[in-house]
Amino acid sequence: xxxxxxxxxxxxxxxxxxxxxxxxxxxxxxxxxxxxxxxxxxxxxxxxxxxxxxxxxxxxxxxxxxxxxxxxxxxxxxxxxxxxxxxxxxxxxxxxxxxxxxxxxxxxxxxxxxxxxxxxxxxxxxxxxxxxxxxxxxxxxxxxxxxxxxxxxxxxxxxxxxxxxxxxxxxxxxxxxxxxxxxxxxxxxxxxxxxxxxxxxxxxxxxxxxxxxxxxxxxxxxxxxxxxxxxxxxxxxxxxxxxxxxxxxxxxxxxxxxxxxxxxxxxxxxxxxxxxxxxxxxxxxxxxxxxxxxxxxxxxxxxxxxxxxxxxxxxxxxxxxxxxxxxxxxxxxxxxxxxxxxxxxxxxxxxxxxxxxxxxxxxxxxxxxxxxxxxxxxxxxxxxxxxxxxxxxxxxxxxxxxxxxxxxxxxxxxxxxxxxxxxxxxxxxxxxxxxxxxxxxxxxxxxxxxxxxxxxxxxxxxxxxxxxxxxxxxxxxxxxxxxxxxxxxxxxxxxxxxxxxxxx
Numbered sequence: 471x472x473x474x475x476x477x478x479x480x481x482x483x484x485x486x487x488x489x490x491x492x493x494x495x496x497x498x499x500x501x502x503x504x505x506x507x508x509x510x511x512x513x514x515x516x517x518x519x520x521x522x523x524x525x526x527x528x529x530x531x532x533x534x535x536x537x538x539x540x541x542x543x544x545x546x547x548x549x550x551x552x553x554x555x556x557x558x559x560x561x562x563x564x565x566x567x568x569x570x571x572x573x574x575x576x577x578x579x580x581x582x583x584x585x586x587x588x589x590x591x592x593x594x595x596x597x598x599x600x601x602x603x604x605x606x607x608x609x610x611x612x613x614x615x616x617x618x619x620x621x622x623x624x625x626x627x628x629x630x631x632x633x634x635x636x637x638x639x640x641x642x643x644x645x646x647x648x649x650x651x652x653x654x655x656x657x658x659x660x661x662x663x664x665x666x667x668x669x670x671x672x673x674x675x676x677x678x679x680x681x682x683x684x685x686x687x688x689x690x691x692x693x694x695x696x697x698x699x700x701x702x703x704x705x706x707x708x709x710x711x712x713x714x715x716x717x718x719x720x721x722x723x724x725x726x727x728x729x730x731x732x733x734x735x736x737x738x739x740x741x742x743x744x745x746x747x748x749x750x751x752x753x754x755x756x757x758x759x760x761x762x763x764x765x766x767x768x769x770x771x772x773x774x775x776x777x778x779x780x781x782x783x784x785x786x787x788x789x790x791x792x793x794x795x796x797x798x799x800x801x802x803x804x805x806x807x808x809x810x811x812x813x814x815x816x817x818x819x820x821x822x823x824x825x826x827x828x829x830x831x832x833x834x835x836x837x838x839x840x841x842x843x844x845x846x847x848x849x850x851x852x853x854x855x856x857x858x859x860x861x862x863x864x865x866x867x868x869x870x871x872x873x874x875x876x877x878x879x880x881x882x883x884x885x886x887x888x889x890x891x892x893x894x895x896x897x898x899x900x901x902x903x904x905x906x907x908x909x910x911x912x913x914x915x916x917x918x919x920x921x922x923x924x925x926x927x928x929x930x931x932x933x934x935x936x937x938x939x940x941x942x943x944x945x946x947x948x949x950x951x952x953x954x955x956x957x958x959x960x961x962x963x964x965x966x967x968x969x970x971x972x973x974x
Contacts, residue, residue: 499539501551503542503543504545505517510637511668515641517606519606526608526609528612528631531611531612532587532616533591534616535587540583541575547577547603549600554735557588561584561586564583591613592720593611595737602699605643608695626688632753632775634696634705636701637668662771662772663773664680664755667679670776671774682777686748691740697735702734706729709792710777712728712729718737750777752774752775753774755774756770788951804832804833807833818851836940837912838912843911847907848877860897861899861921863896866910866913870892870895871909873899873904873907878907883905897924912937915942920936921935922934
């Protein structure tokens with residue numbers, strides 16, 4: 471529990487000058503570490519937490535304050551508490567680095583930390599610092615401006631702490647102990663969580679997602695904490711831009727983005743304007759995976775919470791999901807469809823060898839809503855088999871700027887473009903041994919739109935890809951909710967299976 475003394479601000483008059491003297495406050499907290507049962511993902515486990523809370527209690531201070539935290543360890547093993555991002559001038563003894571600045575606080579003992587907030591302002595966090603105990607022993611630190619001072623941005627109407635975490639359905643500390651003995655790799659988490667809850671997309675978690683109610687037309691401050699064990703993490707709010715104003719307890723020049731990525735252990739202060747149609751919007755996050763691409767066993771869950779406008783609207787429909795969050799699904803496709811051929815050669819020459827094998831894959835191209843796109847289709851003559859192609863894009867029409875024979879020349883052929891009255895089509899012919907240039911605006915939101923040759927044999931041979939168009943900035947420029955009676959992909963046999971059955 472924190473103790474809030476009266477605000478010690480003195481107003482002095484010296485030689486006609488008003489001088490503000492801000493004296494620091496002293497706060498006191500008690501942290502009691504003990505085991506407690508928690509149920510997530512349909513399973514119950516006992517885990518070590520502070521004051522019976524998960525995440526743990528938030529420490530509130532002003533810049534320049536000092537906090538004394540008496541840690542009582544009622545758990546089964548020793549640990550320390552680290553004050554992540556706090557400078558602690560001349561005071562390494564309370565830094566909480568196990569076996570570096572102190573030995574662990576053993577079970578049945580206590581230790582009082584002195585935490586000095588000398589220059590930090592914004593959001594930081596505290597956590598256990600012994601092996602993987604921080605997975606369940608952590609919480610936020612809110613550092614307000616000194617008394618008499620304000621934020622370097624308009625004072626928000628309210629604020630919300632969102633702690634991004636990792637959930638294991640078992641005691642991960644026991645597993646880590648065995649891993650340290652055998653040298654195996656660390657375990658993969660069972661889910662990611664926001665303020666202790668996995669959200670609507672995980673087992674036994676529907677309707678358990680953390681909810682934050684807001685009023686329309688306000689600006690709120692969100693304090694983000696990446697408390698995950700290993701991962702960098704994307705975060706976004708459906709239909710809402712984020713204005714980043716601070717990172718790791720320091721302000722920075724504000725910038726606006728549709729999503730953020732927090733490094734492991736990083737904190738971030740962002741502003742959000744509640745200027746969308748009143749409704750419910752998912753606040754979601756997922757891992758930024760950068761390890762070996764051949765390893766697919768990483769945690770692919772989407773952690774979610776819900777930003778909920780106050781007022782009257784249809785609360786039965788599902789919340790909007792942040793389509794601008796990188797990687798829309800995982801394991802089904804990659805986002806690296808190339809902008810150019812893998813290499814150049816004389817595309818229309820009579821090439822009698824088949825050395826240029828196409829790569830089989832599920833690569834897609836992602837487009838921003840409203841983005842203007844120009845595509846040049848180039849025919850080839852491999853094995854003397856050049857053919858006319860009817861190029862078609864689902865969900866869009868396009869302007870045909872030009873076409874011609876031979877290899878496309880970006881200097882010469884662009885001079886022939888019709889930029890005055892080009893035909894507006896949905897299907898266009900790519901000439902034999904030639905090229906075709908089209909241009910269109912990606913204004914059909916959040917669709918996975920097929921782009922392919924319309925000719926049947928070319929289509930089944932794989933002459934196709936998809937364009938994913940992201941949602942716009944409001945519901946009117948976002949994808950509609952899918953109908954409830956959409957066919958299930960697993961409900962019916964494929965056409966190949968059906969043909970096999972009929973043939974029998």
